[in-house]
Amino acid sequence: MYTEGLSDVQEAIVAAVRDFVEKEVLPVATELEHADEYPERIVAGMRELGLFGLMIPEEYGGAGESLLTYALAVEQLARGWMSVSGIINTHFIVAWMIMQHGTEEQKARFLPRMATGEVRGAFSMSEPGCGSDVSAITTRAVRDGDGYAITGQKYWLTNGATATLVATLTRTSPDGGHRGMSTFLVEKAPGYGEVEPGLTIPGKIEKMGYKGVETTELIFDGHRVPESALLGGVEGRGFFQMMDGVEVGRVNVAARACGMAQRALELAVAYAKERRAFGVPIAEHQAVRFRIAEMATKVEAGHQMVLMAARRKEHGRNDLEAGMAKLLAGEYCKEVVEDSLRIHGGFGYSKDSEIERLYREAPMLLIGEGTADIQKMIIAKRLLG
Numbered sequence: 001m002y003t004e005g006l007s008d009v010q011e012a013i014v015a016a017v018r019d020f021v022e023k024e025v026l027p028v029a030t031e032l033e034h035a036d037e038y039p040e041r042i043v044a045g046m047r048e049l050g051l052f053g054l055m056i057p058e059e060y061g062g063a064g065e066s067l068l069t070y071a072l073a074v075e076q077l078a079r080g081w082m083s084v085s086g087i088i089n090t091h092f093i094v095a096w097m098i099m100q101h102g103t104e105e106q107k108a109r110f111l112p113r114m115a116t117g118e119v120r121g122a123f124s125m126s127e128p129g130c131g132s133d134v135s136a137i138t139t140r141a142v143r144d145g146d147g148y149a150i151t152g153q154k155y156w157l158t159n160g161a162t163a164t165l166v167a168t169l170t171r172t173s174p175d176g177g178h179r180g181m182s183t184f185l186v187e188k189a190p191g192y193g194e195v196e197p198g199l200t201i202p203g204k205i206e207k208m209g210y211k212g213v214e215t216t217e218l219i220f221d222g223h224r225v226p227e228s229a230l231l232g233g234v235e236g237r238g239f240f241q242m243m244d245g246v247e248v249g250r251v252n253v254a255a256r257a258c259g260m261a262q263r264a265l266e267l268a269v270a271y272a273k274e275r276r277a278f279g280v281p282i283a284e285h286q287a288v289r290f291r292i293a294e295m296a297t298k299v300e301a302g303h304q305m306v307l308m309a310a311r312r313k314e315h316g317r318n319d320l321e322a323g324m325a326k327l328l329a330g331e332y333c334k335e336v337v338e339d340s341l342r343i344h345g346g347f348g349y350s351k352d353s354e355i356e357r358l359y360r361e362a363p364m365l366l367i368g369e370g371t372a373d374i375q376k377m378i379i380a381k382r383l384l385g
Contacts, residue, residue, distance in 0.1 A: 092248070101174070137170070257362075319382065334365070
């Protein structure tokens with residue numbers, strides 16, 4: 001994949017992440033994924049690399065890098081194992097929201113420890129009765145003395161058990177529509193069960209793919225948080241704060257799709273060169289050559305869309321570009337992975353093959369951070385005014 005205009009620092013960061021993936025992720029990814037085992041050693045390695053603080057400003061102990069650098073790092077991580085990039089994504093969405101919308105006290109309290117990975121972030125917006133229809137959330141935060149009491153049920157919480165800080169969207173005004181929502185920075189202990197009074201993580205949601213990293217529910221039953229937990233210190237801004245974070249998340253999901261598609265292409269090329277049929281390597285057959293040519297073109301097109309969306313976000317709103325990038329990269333990833341499976345033939349259907357794992361993981365990228373159809377609605381709305 002080609003990226004124009006990178007600095008020497010950016011090139012070095014991408015190279016370091018790629019080397020880490022080659023040595024620490026790819027050799028163990030399939031085994032850990034099949035076991036649905038949390039990748040403790042990989043996460044420790046990412047902390048040592050400074051990836052948890054890649055975009056957090058230097059004044060708070062981070063590297064102060066751009067969203068573009070972050071997206072390129074995510075591509076490399078997802079090339080090794082998509083779940084690993086998910087651990088970083090939800091953490092960084094929370095850091096981004098604090099960076100952009102937090103009070104000075106919230107920035108000073110959380111960002112230095114998020115930069116080291118000591119505090120790990122999770123992002124909670126969806127509920128059992130609503131996903132992309134954010135206006136339908138029912139979780140309530142009610143004034144209770146010098147703080148708030150939160151009651152409700154959240155769903156699809158990546159890093160729900162391991163995270164110690166959860167940015168949670170609630171309704172603080174029942175009749176306020178989008179302006180009746182507020183985000184709270186909920187601190188909690190890691191683990192399952194009742195981790196704080198009135199706050200329970202029931203257990204993992206079993207998934208077809210996206211294993212290793214845990215996905216959970218988050219149940220509030222009058223859980224009390226101090227007033228200082230209100231992001232930005234003002235009620236009614238939660239929807240806009242969350243949407244700002246989701247735009248970053250969509251760049252991440254698109255970058256994950258590019259990384260996975262790149263890996264699927266690499267596997268297809270290698271297998272086509274070694275597998276023989278009718279007396280020659282199957283790479284000599286025109287049907288396989290055409291398929292590989294189309295796969296490579298899709299990988300490159302998705303990558304360029306990610307670059308465009310990441311660069312646009314650095315200058316403000318990028319809901320149009322992020323929606324386009326996620327839509328295109330996600331769909332192309334699914335197609336490239338399936339084409340790689342076709343090239344692998346029967347071997348690709350075996351659990352002994354890496355492509356089998358990618359085939360189960362790819363559909364998540366059509367759903368996460370808003371389905372493909374939601375992206376089309378966002379794109380059309382912007383274009384049609």
